[in-house]
Amino acid sequence: MEIHIAGENALIIYFGEQTSPEVSVQVQQAEVLLRQSLGDVLVDLVPSYASLLVIFDVYRCDHLHVRQIIGSTLTDLSDATASEGRLVTLPVYYGSDAGPDLESLAQRAGLTVAEVIDLHAGMEYRVYAIGFAPGFAYLGEVDERIAAPRLSTPRQKVPRGAVAIADRQTAVYPAESPGGWNLIGLCPQRMFDPEAEPTMPVQVGDRVKFNPIDKSEFLVLGGELPGEIV
Numbered sequence: 001m002e003i004h005i006a007g008e009n010a011l012i013i014y015f016g017e018q019t020s021p022e023v024s025v026q027v028q029q030a031e032v033l034l035r036q037s038l039g040d041v042l043v044d045l046v047p048s049y050a051s052l053l054v055i056f057d058v059y060r061c062d063h064l065h066v067r068q069i070i071g072s073t074l075t076d077l078s079d080a081t082a083s084e085g086r087l088v089t090l091p092v093y094y095g096s097d098a099g100p101d102l103e104s105l106a107q108r109a110g111l112t113v114a115e116v117i118d119l120h121a122g123m124e125y126r127v128y129a130i131g132f133a134p135g136f137a138y139l140g141e142v143d144e145r146i147a148a149p150r151l152s153t154p155r156q157k158v159p160r161g162a163v164a165i166a167d168r169q170t171a172v173y174p175a176e177s178p179g180g181w182n183l184i185g186l187c188p189q190r191m192f193d194p195e196a197e198p199t200m201p202v203q204v205g206d207r208v209k210f211n212p213i214d215k216s217e218f219l220v221l222g223g224e225l226p227g228e229i230v
Helices: 021-041 063-073 102-109 113-121 215-220
Strands: 002-007 010-014 042-047 051-056 087-094 124-130 137-140 155-158 162-166 169-172 177-179 182-186 207-213
Touching: 002 063, 010 063, 021 042, 021 051, 021 063, 021 124, 051 063, 087 113, 087 215, 102 113, 102 182, 113 182, 113 207
Parallel strands: 087 207
Antiparallel strands: 002 010, 010 051, 042 051, 087 182, 124 137, 124 207, 137 169, 155 177, 162 169, 162 182
8 A cells, every 4th residue: 555645635545556356445445444534634535446535624634644544544454355345237228329339349359249248248347436427437347358449539429328348448428428438338327317316326346237128128218319429
């Protein structure tokens, strides 16, 4: 574990050089413990793949004080083991009208479209981080046979609910936004709803599995097919 200054009122804790289920659970445990031990000096905690950003009230304490609390609180995290987390199942309509990169990804991988769908839907993914936009959950890891680099030219508009792959990560776009991931389907489940409780169906540490559905079921579940995605 390494602790570095990340601003006048922030420290960042690194738990490893790359992510893994074990590192991810250390991040989760540290977030819970520090939320308790820092008390009213804490402004926010921002977890990521292998790090945790600690933002504190600079009028109540300084870097040294917070570093001491972190050190004394997180002494036993080295023995953390990956927890199962909740299993969240998300429906996905796979198809060329829902995922414009599905066929090209299959061709590049030397697989059929059906094989790509089976491989993508056949895995359980861990929620390693939530970022980029509210509800954008970074899920890993996809089968290496369907791993795909980001597009050389990002799209200006990726529709809400787009299911995508980039390298060995997969995700569901929570809202329409620019994006350079490979689009393979659409999910009717809202990944972020500010009026719902909770606002997101997944959190860091959860497990996600995708359930293939057909177009009619997608529409019944509230999904919307966008116009042409270019």
